Amino acid sequence: MESFMKNSRTTILCGLLIISAIFSFFTSCRQDVIFYDIAQEIEYEAPIVEGNIFSMVPCGGQLFVQDNLIYQKAWTAKKNSSGKWVRKSVPVSGKPVIRLASDEHYLYALVFNTPDAETGSVYAAEVTSGTLGAWPSTPVAENVIELFDNRVYDSNGFTAGRNAYFTDENKVVKKLAGTGNPAAVSATDEIGDSSSYIKTAGHGYKNGTGTDFFSSNAAFSVIVTSGTTTYLYTFDRALSSSAGGKTLKYKASEATSWLTGGTTNSTITVLTANGNDELLIGTQAGYETSAIASDGKPANGVTPSGSNDNAESAFGTRYITGIWHYGDTGTLYAAVVGLEHSSYNKLWGYYSGGKWNYE
8 A cells, every 4th residue: 555655646746747847848938939029029219200290202312201390311311320310490480381392402391370271381492412491481382282292203312303283272283493483284183083183193104205193182103114104093982982992993194094903901091102013002000012013903902011020010000191112222111190199190110121110
């Protein structure tokens, strides 16, 4: 009996030791996973550009962004380099800068008397050798409802041939000319919505000639594929109010009819050309990419993933008001608005091989 009891205790002890070893093994593994996850977390920088961000434009090898104020940095500079975002003067102290546009030599700012005003004034300042000049006291245009440019995406920030426009309260489109008088232009709405007004433009080719295309849909983009054929992109909310705004539309520049392309998982808010083979889609739930086929047809929107893309953990499913691919290859910027709280309204940057972080 005594031998039996000893054997039983030995068996139980061995069993407990085995269980303890297994528990320790799995606990160790779990801790390793936790420590690995912690090691992969991003230490977010202190944000510089915060607030309601709707535009970022290049001029003279520089980038300019607004958040009611104006900030500038060099075209290829990362945030923490010597060329990080620097706050610049605004046209009118105490009045919000709602939007920026640019041409080859001038930065333009749309200033409202109050954030909820319906019209504003456009001011022009020259950019010379990377330096933003003084803002004249007199605006170049008043009673303006929309400011935009033809969004030429160049590789160096020196966008020769870039044009800037505005739409006035009478729905007339005019081209800006530095501090000179703006000239009215004939701007055909590619969407064909006579009840709205021109909100954006894109540059491409029609019948072999360079031209600017205009749209009453702010989510509008132009891509020149293979350097020869121009395609225009929008989404169906502007074409059919009952469609829900989830289907991409496209057409060649010479065509009259829009074709159906891919779909997105969320309502499109911003549509940007990302080179000649991809669209960037800012949505009400983060951002997506859409590959462009050789015939111009866009694929379904795909949420970016991979070891270098922490967009979901960074700004999650918050509202994207702007997404741009300025700077070196692989560089992206995203303006994010948190509908639940304005503290989320910030600019994010992504550099090739890195992670999304505050700008």
